[in-house]
Amino acid sequence: MQTKLLINGQLVNGDGPIQAVFNPALGRVLVEINEASEAQIDAAVRAADHAFQSWSQTTPKERSLLLLKLADIIETHGEELAKLESDNCGKPYSAALNDEIPAIADVFRFFAGASRCMSGALGGEYLPGHTSMIRRDPVGVIASIAPWNYPLMMVAWKIAPALAA
Template structure:
């Protein structure tokens, strides 16, 4: 199982303390994952901030295609992801495989479509000769 952090296109081991992830059904440790250090969180935010200008200008078609690829990858790795979800949450494997994975892939497909048909629902003529509308633009990066 991959347990590293993806920071600026590179997989890195967390420099913070190791945190156990338990299988709640068995009480056993599935894996230990090192948390990100403060410096690694700062590096991830800086990398995301550096990518912000170009990513925020990515056309809806390209964003949609990336979300569809992600949905396809989730389905392609569905059995592996369902096993991980089952072990991590104590949920029956069949429920994770047949309920969770299709629903997760569907959410990405929904937003792939939604990203291509956003509208200015509050548009209108508020000043003579000028059309006004609400425009939603990305505003920046956060770490949470």
């Protein structure tokens, strides 16, 4: 199991305190990992902010193709991801494999399509005598906390729309 942090494209060990990760169904430690230090969190945010500059300029086509590729990778590694999700959350493997993994891949496919056809009124006279236009521009780096019971699905629900916009 990979336990390193991904910061600025590099896998690094956490410099923070050791955190035990338990299988809640069995009460056993799955792995002990080092948390990120405050400096590593700052470095990750800086790297994400830097990446935002180029990502925010990608075309809907590029975003769509990358989201579709990610969905394919999720399906290719479905058994491995389902095992991790099952152990991490204490849920049945079959539920993770047959219910969650396909739904997670589908979230990325849905937003791959949505990235090409953002809906809503894009122009009009919202004030008399003035033509207004709505632009959907990414706003920047965010942090997200995922609950323990559906971490992969929560990641999909947060990341896919953010990457599509």
